[in-house]
Amino acid sequence: MAVLTAPAATLTAPPRPRRRSTRRFLLVLNAISVAAGIAIWWVLALNGFQFPTPDEVVMKAIALWNAGILQEDILASLGRVLSGFLLGSALAIPVGFLMGWYTVARGLFEPWIQFFRTIPPLALLPLVLVLLGIGEVPKVFVIFLAAFLACVISTYQGVVTVDKTLINAARVLGAKDGTIFVRVVVPASTPFILVGMRVGLGSSWATLVAAELLAAQAGLGYRMQNAQLYYDLATIFVGIVLIGILGLVMDRLLLLAETKLTGWQERR
Template structure:
């Protein structure tokens, strides 16, 4: 006996709801299991180099919510400025590289050259050229986003199905309209993945960037903990960086889901 359309729709919605509940349960169990393993490891470790989650929370309480928020806000603002500036420039350069072969031939060697040079290695040079204010921090963080996003955008444009472009040309679309209405939407999944990778790279360079004459920031807080051998403070900084990174990645993932809503998903 065949199910009616309404019955099939109800079954599909029930399966989707069950899948969402299972995923959320998996996330909670994963976080709880990780904290439990951390606690067990700290109990088995007879050294002060591995504080327990309780000690880290106690350090956060001693430091105070306002101080933590000030450090977090400073780091997030630096990440946002560097990421937005670096990604914007990367999208422009990547689109040009993917669409114009001559431009790609001229710029690709330089992109690959600087990809082999870690942004952290440029900190001394950037500091000498730009001073010890906020600008060198933005440059280092922006460079961490620029390189992977540029490569992803260029590759996304190159991977666009040529059949789609040919059909648009046959229908009389101009180059500008093809680029705007065909190439960019088709390349958007790869572009969004590149942006998420770039954001992760930004957080990965934060600690080193905030060593440049900083007085605030999660990276600064972590380095201060290392200077005074305050291991719980080091762990607190690491946890806060990870949590902020996850939150920003989830926000970017939500944008990705919206931008690529047309894409068929499993």
């Protein structure tokens, strides 16, 4: 028996590295990357480039916070992004499922989605401002459009790329279309949906800043535009850094949701 078990032991695959150790390693690399980026920024600012130094940006952010301006701008921008992004994603997911599952829906929706996908949402902003005014509705609408177009294509792609073998196997086992859709298509499409939402989130932030540059009374983009008029580079950098941080935090939350919802998926 000992002779038989020895070869078996030699054929055992080496254990994979633990996920926790991999995450810690990635966090260390992230910290090193951020520190290196700040150091490069500081060196450039001290060597002739017209950049405010990191400490100047921090002091400016503290001053804006103490004046109550920064909180107002953050809340205004976050409210617009979340409203447009959530509405766009909420509509994109069912439309993407319909396009991928039903040929009739695909034939009806696809030409219009492809048409508007080639038009940047910002190109529609002048028309939207004329039709809807300069309130919050046009800003939320263009963000909604950016998030919708990014997510609907990804959702549709997720449905049409579901392995046909899985669907046929479910049918052989007696599953109805509704059961196949819920138990096979939706789980298999979830990674595509979340990727589309992450892309839509980036598009939402990019669209928001441009919308606030044209017509807003508060917001990070609005504050950056006013700072440009007075050549206030520190305030511009505060807006840039905050947009990056807020976008990164929201993206990490979506990535965490992806990890929780797609735990069955093999990862590197």
